Amino acid sequence: MSTPFNQTRRMQSVAAGLIRSLLFFGAILLASTVAAQNPCEGSSGACDALLINKGRPWDYQVGVNGTPRALNARAPDPQEQSVVDAAKRVFSASSIRGLALIHGDKVIHASWKDGIPQDALFYGLSIGKTVTAIAAGQAVCRNLITMESKVSEVLPEFSGTDMGGASLKDLLTMGSGTWVGLRDSNVATPDQFREIWSGRMTIKDLMLTPKVHTAEKDLSGRPRQPGSVFAYRNSDPEMVALMVSKVAGMHFSDWVDQSVLKAASIAGPAILRTDRRNFAFASGALQMTLNDWARFAVWVRESYDEETCLGKFLREAAKPQIATRGPNGPFNLFSHFGFFTWVEHKLVPNSFYAHGVGGQIVAWNKRNKRILVAFSNDAPANDLGNLYRDWSRLP
Numbered sequence: 001m002s003t004p005f006n007q008t009r010r011m012q013s014v015a016a017g018l019i020r021s022l023l024f025f026g027a028i029l030l031a032s033t034v035a036a037q038n039p040c041e042g043s044s045g046a047c048d049a050l051l052i053n054k055g056r057p058w059d060y061q062v063g064v065n066g067t068p069r070a071l072n073a074r075a076p077d078p079q080e081q082s083v084v085d086a087a088k089r090v091f092s093a094s095s096i097r098g099l100a101l102i103h104g105d106k107v108i109h110a111s112w113k114d115g116i117p118q119d120a121l122f123y124g125l126s127i128g129k130t131v132t133a134i135a136a137g138q139a140v141c142r143n144l145i146t147m148e149s150k151v152s153e154v155l156p157e158f159s160g161t162d163m164g165g166a167s168l169k170d171l172l173t174m175g176s177g178t179w180v181g182l183r184d185s186n187v188a189t190p191d192q193f194r195e196i197w198s199g200r201m202t203i204k205d206l207m208l209t210p211k212v213h214t215a216e217k218d219l220s221g222r223p224r225q226p227g228s229v230f231a232y233r234n235s236d237p238e239m240v241a242l243m244v245s246k247v248a249g250m251h252f253s254d255w256v257d258q259s260v261l262k263a264a265s266i267a268g269p270a271i272l273r274t275d276r277r278n279f280a281f282a283s284g285a286l287q288m289t290l291n292d293w294a295r296f297a298v299w300v301r302e303s304y305d306e307e308t309c310l311g312k313f314l315r316e317a318a319k320p321q322i323a324t325r326g327p328n329g330p331f332n333l334f335s336h337f338g339f340f341t342w343v344e345h346k347l348v349p350n351s352f353y354a355h356g357v358g359g360q361i362v363a364w365n366k367r368n369k370r371i372l373v374a375f376s377n378d379a380p381a382n383d384l385g386n387l388y389r390d391w392s393r394l395p
Contacts, residue, residue, distance in 0.1 A: 125356030177224035241282030
C-alpha cells in the first residue's frame with residue numbers, strides 16, 4: 001500500500017570534507033549580490049547557502065496549493081533495489097543534498113542529507129532554463145507567439161540589433177549568435193551586477209547593451225547568423241522571458257506560475273528569482289522543495305506522452321536541435337541541445353535533461369517513465385550518469 005511521499009524520508013550521513021563546486025559566476029549572480037549578498041563569497045562556487053535558501057525580499061513568491069498533485073511512494077521491487085542501493089552509496093559519498101528516483105508517479109527512493117528539512121527550497125539554477133522553455137511552449141500553444149517570431153517583431157526596441165533577428169526557436173536552442181563579452185555563460189560585468197542588485201539597472205537594460213545583443217564573429221570575421229552555432233549564454237533565456245512577458249501581457253514570473261507551476265500542481269510555496277523591477281532571471285530562477293521538483297518532473301513526463309500541443313512541444317524540446325560544439329558548451333556528457341534541454345547523453349541513451357552547473361539535475365527517459373532528480377553542490381557526473389543509465393534500463 002502506498003504511503004505519502006512526505007513520510008518516506010531516508011536520512012543519511014554527510015560526507016566529511018570540503019564541498020567542491022564548478023558553478024559559473026553567472027549562476028552566483030542569480031542567487032546573490034556580487035559582494036555583501038553573495039552567500040558563497042570567498043568559496044570556490046556553489047555552497048549550501050546558495051543551493052538551499054529562502055530567496056530575497058523582492059523575489060516572486062509562489063503560494064501554497066491546497067490540492068497539489070498526488071505523489072506517493074512505494075517500496076522498490078527486487079530489480080529496483082540494486083539501483084536504490086547504488087544510489088545510497090553515491091549519495092553518501094558525495095555532496096548531493098537531495099535525491100529522488102521516480103517511476104511514473106511513484107517515488108521509489110528519496111533522500112535528504114542530515115539536517116535538511118523536507119520543506120527546504122532547493123534552487124534549480126539552470127534547471128530554470130528548461131522551465132523557461134516550457135513556459136515559452138505554453139505561450140506557443142496558446143497562440144500568443146510562434147517559434148518563428150523574431151525578437152524585433154515582439155520587442156521593437158531591439159530592431160536593428162543582431163539579437164533582433166533571432167527567432168524564438170533560435171533562442172531556445174542557444175543559437176542567437178550574440179554576445180561578444182565574457183567567455184562563459186555570463187552576460188554582465190561585476191559593475192553591471194551591482195547595478196542590477198541595487199535596482200538602478202534591470203535585466204532588460206542589460207539585454208539592451210551592445211555587447212549582449214551584438215553577434216559574435218566567426219573565425220573569418222563575419223557575424224554569426226542566428227541558428228548556426230550553439231553558444232551557452234544566459235542572454236538567450238532572458239530574451240525568451242522578455243518576449244513571452246510581452247505577448248502574455250504580464251510579468252514572466254506570473255506566467256511561469258500560471259502556465260507551468262499551477263499546471264504541474266505543485267504544493268508550494270516556491271520562489272521565482274527576479275531583479276528589483278520584477279524582471280525574472282529566466283536563466284535560472286526557480287526554487288522548490290524536493291517533493292515539488294518531483295511533482296514537476298512527473299508532470300513533464302506525463303505531458304510528453306500526451307497528444308496535445310504541449311506534448312508535441314516537449315517531444316521537440318527533447319530532440320537534438322543543435323550540436324553542442326559551440327564556443328562554450330559547458331557539459332561534455334551531451335552531444336546535442338534541444339529547447340533549453342540537454343539531449344543525447346553519452347551514458348544514457350533516450351534521455352533528456354534539465355541541468356544546472358554544479359549538480360542540479362532532472363532527467364527523463366523517453367522510453368519509459370523512469371526519472372532522476374538530484375540537487376548537489378558538485379554532483380559526481382559519471383556516477384549519476386551510470387546510476388540513471390541503470391534506472392532507465394528497468395521496465
